[in-house]
Amino acid sequence: MDHGTTITQFISEEQHKAPGATGEFTALLNDIVTACKMISNQVNHGALVGALGTAGSENVQGETQKKLDVLSNEMFIQCNEWAGHLAAMASEEMDDVYQIPDQYPRGKYLITFDPLDGSSNIDVNVSVGTIFSILRCPGGVDRPTVRDFLQAGTQQVAAGYALYGPSTMMVLTTGKGVNGFTLDQNIGEFILTHPSMTIPADTSEFAINASNGRFWEAPVKRYVDECLAGKEGPRERDFNMRWIASMVAEVHRILTRGGVFMYPMDSKMAAKGQGGKLRLLYEANPMSFIVEQAGGGSITGRERIMDMQPQELHQRVPVILGSRNEVERIQGYHAED
Ligand SMILES: O=P(O)(O)OC[C@H]1O[C@](O)(COP(=O)(O)O)[C@@H](O)[C@@H]1O
Numbered sequence: 001m002d003h004g005t006t007i008t009q010f011i012s013e014e015q016h017k018a019p020g021a022t023g024e025f026t027a028l029l030n031d032i033v034t035a036c037k038m039i040s041n042q043v044n045h046g047a048l049v050g051a052l053g054t055a056g057s058e059n060v061q062g063e064t065q066k067k068l069d070v071l072s073n074e075m076f077i078q079c080n081e082w083a084g085h086l087a088a089m090a091s092e093e094m095d096d097v098y099q100i101p102d103q104y105p106r107g108k109y110l111i112t113f114d115p116l117d118g119s120s121n122i123d124v125n126v127s128v129g130t131i132f133s134i135l136r137c138p139g140g141v142d143r144p145t146v147r148d149f150l151q152a153g154t155q156q157v158a159a160g161y162a163l164y165g166p167s168t169m170m171v172l173t174t175g176k177g178v179n180g181f182t183l184d185q186n187i188g189e190f191i192l193t194h195p196s197m198t199i200p201a202d203t204s205e206f207a208i209n210a211s212n213g214r215f216w217e218a219p220v221k222r223y224v225d226e227c228l229a230g231k232e233g234p235r236e237r238d239f240n241m242r243w244i245a246s247m248v249a250e251v252h253r254i255l256t257r258g259g260v261f262m263y264p265m266d267s268k269m270a271a272k273g274q275g276g277k278l279r280l281l282y283e284a285n286p287m288s289f290i291v292e293q294a295g296g297g298s299i300t301g302r303e304r305i306m307d308m309q310p311q312e313l314h315q316r317v318p319v320i321l322g323s324r325n326e327v328e329r330i331q332g333y334h335a336e337d
Pocket residue numbers: 092114116117118119120209245246247248263
């Protein structure tokens with residue numbers, strides 16, 4: 001009888017097929033899984049453990065940190081710093097590269113992460129998540145610098161997210177498709193429940209924060225207007241819209257039933273000298289890797305996100321991702337502009 005495949009078993013079987021695998025990557029993923037289980041536990045307990053509300057501090061991007069942003073960041077570090085798989089880490093909630101403390105061994109990987117994505121949803125009890133990306137450390141493992149992290153998305157070894165929703169899930173790619181695992185709270189293990197996730201090429205659902213509509217560029221305005229015009233418009237069918245304000249939850253919906261997610265460039269961000277809303281290294285790149293591995297597309301509007309050469313640790317980019325045919329259409333509108 002099949003009692004389900006655990007995430008560790010799945011990764012370790014996948015790794016066994018890779019020539020020269022040492023088990024280090026499987027061990028690293030295990031630590032990330034533990035971190036996400038800890039964060040899930042805090043998120044689930046919410047007000048019971050005093051985890052809601054603001055921390056009274058700001059991150060490097062000038063955003064107010066929630067208590068759970070800070071706690072999740074600490075848990076992620078605690079679970080990943082000691083075992084000797086990492087050379088360094090970088091996170092949305094830390095200004096600079098996090099160096100592995102001297103008392104611990106160092107390893108060949110780097111991770112970037114958004115410990116809690118969608119944190120504006122914490123206090124209203126709506127789904128949030130954790131996003132991570134694994135890279136190799138190109139320089140020596142001794143005190144890596146920002147430069148070591150500035151790798152194009154195509155260089156990622158693996159990427160994943162945990163979604164803390166009605167159930168807790170982990171969705172993962174190591175470049176061989178996308179697989180989804182659901183946390184069985186009774187045994188404390190993620191079990192393979194969504195093998196080989198794929199995004200349908202066509203969709204009639206889009207997600208965008210429409211309150212920014214007046215600041216959008218012409219190609220995005222055109223696309224959304226055409227969707228809104230429905231059956232009577234040039235698309236000749238009605239579209240549905242969603243906006244959760246947690247990228248993890250939006251990407252998960254798209255992996256489940258298709259759709260397009262857009263946080264495009266706009267004139268308000270341009271006026272502030274900001275390149276977009278979402279962060280390249282720990283939001284846009286890992287999500288692009290997952291979406292492309294599931295057969296979808298991910299662009300800034302004008303170029304493929306994973307081809308971009310990052311310039312800064314906390315660089316922001318416009319993001320348009322999801323069902324391939326719609327993403328290509330939007331890219332076409334940008335090219336015509
Ligand atoms: O508040 P807005 O403008 O709708 O933006 C929502 C977007 O911002 C984010 O919350 C950014 O993530 P953080 O919560 O990690 O800062 C995305 O997950 C989401 O898509």
